Amino acid sequence: MFVSESKATVKEKEQLRELVAKVLERRHNLVPLPEKEGKKWFSRTAADEIMRPQATLPVVENGMVEEEAVSTEINHKENKKESKPDSSPKAVLKTKRSKRAVRIFDQGAVAQMAANSTKSNSDLKKLWAPHLESMRQNDGYRDLPDFKLFLSKSYDPLKELFENFSPVLNFLRGEMVLNGASKPEAFRITPVLLNGPPGVGKTAFSQALAKALKLPFVKLAAGGMQHAASLTGTASHWSNSEPGEVFKLISSGKSATAILLFDEADKLSDRLDCSILPALLDLLERESARSYRDECLGLAFDASRLIVLLTSNNIEYMDAALRSRCKIFTIEKPKATQKRLVIQHEFEQINRTLLKSKRIKLDSETVDKLIRADMDVRVLISTVRASAIKAIESGGRLLTLVEIIESEKSNKKLPIGFV
CATH class of the missing domain: 1.10.8 (Helicase, Ruva Protein; domain 3)
Structure with missing residues (x-):
């Protein structure tokens, strides 16, 4: 019975598999395992038709990463005799991204979030839609900054303009050199605390640093914060729910790194009854920052590549746990x-x-x-x-x-x- 199978039936099977593959790729970001050595789709067994996520094993080629699904072994002798050209669609997904890219948003979690949104009310679906789209960009990967241009072109002028911040820039330069020589997954800039009287240029320096590095920048004032929503977002059951600034900084652009300035962190001592301090401590700790949760989206993502700067007017008022997580610099008045x-x-x-x-x-x-x-x-x-x-x-x-x-x-x- 199998020997007498008509060519028309084979063609129909081929078209059906192509249609199923397109639907799964569009809806669930899945592709079939690719053929090996030019084998055709109709020769593959049912076990070969396993669907896999698009981003499986990366292959590095010419400084760029090329995504290619892994193929299974097919040992059918009859395929070697097939002489007709393969007209079936290629089941290999090829996308290019920087060699220094790191995954920030897990696509499995994003897919689950998308599935949950279809079961939710229309308001929540509308709230999540743009953020789902941004998290899917580049398969959840974001680029790490290349500090070479900053160190060669902008470092000395910035150091000259902010002479009283020379120790800070010297420290950050060392951090940049170390990260430039390390594997992408090891990237981490130690949080920096700038302590000094008002008006010595702490905010101006932070803004100038972000501009010189060409990184996104946001300033959060501790004195005006009532709870941790500015960092972690507002729970989705509230009518005014929205993601926190940490998520927005990373999801909106192409960079895995941004500068977050937490101004007047010493004023947190007046708000020990709220959740700001634990949320900030999680952000400053490397391991907890790798799985930083946004309450609005109900999803964890990697925020460990942020450059966090804190300022204070009097370090004596700061929480000891907060101080211990930072490299502290005392900033003098400018000369x-x-x-x-x-x-x-x-x-x-x-x-x-x-x-x-x-x-x-x-x-x-x-x-x-x-x-x-x-x-x-x-x-x-x-x-x-x-x-x-x-x-x-x-x-x-x-x-x-x-x-x-x-x-x-x-x-x-x-x-x-x-x-």
């Missing part, structure tokens, strides 16, 4: 040379955005007065910006900065109350 660079840098940034006819100039006397003025980096930057506005309004006069300095000194807060 005159750094103030001059900050002024010039800020002024150049403003001028770059202005029309050519509206650009303004600084004179050396004005810069010297600003440097001698008793003001921190934050006030210094705001003073430069205010002076630029005054200069534009007055037709580009050179010495408007002097006027701004005097107005800053005389601008004292008036008491509020009844006369």
